[in-house]
Amino acid sequence: LFSFIFQDIDYGDISDRQRLRKELHCRNFSWLLSTHADHKFVYHKDVFGYGSLCNPSQPHYCLLRDPNVPEYRKLLTALLHIPGPISSSRWANMFALTRTGLLRKDWICVRLRRIHPYWVFSNHMVDLFECPNDYEEPEERQWWLEWQKDQSRRIKAAQLVSPLSGAQAVRTTAHRNAHFRWAYDERNGKLINAETGECLDSIAGFAPLPKPCIDGLPSQEWRFSHTVTGSGNTIVSILHVALATAPRKLLLSSCNCPQGHQISAAKEDSESIFRAETKLANISPLTLLKMLIFVS
Known part of the structure; x- marks a missing residue:
């Protein structure tokens, strides 16, 4: 599930084990996942990007699940933005943006949550909460694909006029659980919430917040350590x-x-x-x- 962070590790000579697996006609780990653990989230499958999600203008500052909260405690969890590039011993900052618009970490997802309207910084905050379980339904998946395709067209049309623009062209939606959905402007690295049209923004050391999208603003640029190739x-x-x-x-x-x-x-x-x-x-x-x- 996290194999991509161990690819550079020297695990020695395993030729004997490989030969034994071949002689015994052993199945691979993908078979185990698809047959007995199809509910398990796989970071590099059916996603746009995965791994650490960092801000290039603030070196080594990445999104991070609050390490003080147990991983499988089903309560809302703080989303932080602190130093810490991905490593084999620190997988708390591994995220993936799925094809269904979820900014996901295993079974929990980044969501936008409305707070007190008079808070000086923003009317919303973001945290981590248990992912909706209906996003893979065919009608939900199709709705998101159509919505995302339309927003991609709007973004690119705006970027023809001004390369740094585009995010403001997104049309928001009140579709159910839209506060969990995120569109990604690949050119400028902006994560745009489907419900509000605001971009994920953060200053080093502070929790990220959704704020109005601003062209060329460095604190609104996010890049994954791994991107999926072959999508064209x-x-x-x-x-x-x-x-x-x-x-x-x-x-x-x-x-x-x-x-x-x-x-x-x-x-x-x-x-x-x-x-x-x-x-x-x-x-x-x-x-x-x-x-x-x-x-x-």
């Missing part, structure tokens, strides 16, 4: 920039592309850009690179 996000971003800077049109039909992916998008037509990105989301990076052909 990086290539799609490159294509998006190419579309924005094309002198006339990006004519994708001129290359040897799969049927159904021959798209022509004009710079001035942001909706064409959105449609192009949607259709290109599942194309391999190599194919996308071949499609970056400008013709006058």
Whole structure:
């Protein structure tokens, strides 16, 4: 479950054990999880990013579950922001952002909670609480995917005008448990709450708070130590920039592309850009690179 933090450890010669496993036709650990522990959260499965979640402008300052509260005590838990990059002996600062919008640490999730309206710093705070158990229902999952896709389009459209902007374009929602949901602006590293549209903000040594999103504010930038590759996000971003800077049109039909992916998008037509990105989301990076052909 936490295998990625032990990958650099020298565990010696295990060839005899590997040979024995092969002779006995042993199943792997993934089989054990899927067959007998499918309820267990796996940090690197079906997520955008995982590991330590830190602020680049404040070196070694990362989100951390309050170490003074037992891990499996089912009560709300403080979310801190103190020094401590991830290590094999300190896994209290391991988080993952799931495809369903949960900023999760095992069975507990970061949620936004309303507090006294006259508190000087914010009308809300964030803490860790037991994750909702209905987020994997098909209708809930589909709703979030559609909402997130729409917000991604809005963010990218705003970033065409100003690269540091985008978070303010998010449309908030009152959908159930929206206070548990977080959208991630990969370009600027902002974590945006779905209920309020506010960004997770923190100053070194203080508990993080949701605050209005501000373009280019260093305290609102968050980066995972591990990101999931193969999703095509990086290539799609490159294509998006190419579309924005094309002198006339990006004519994708001129290359040897799969049927159904021959798209022509004009710079001035942001909706064409959105449609192009949607259709290109599942194309391999190599194919996308071949499609970056400008013709006058």
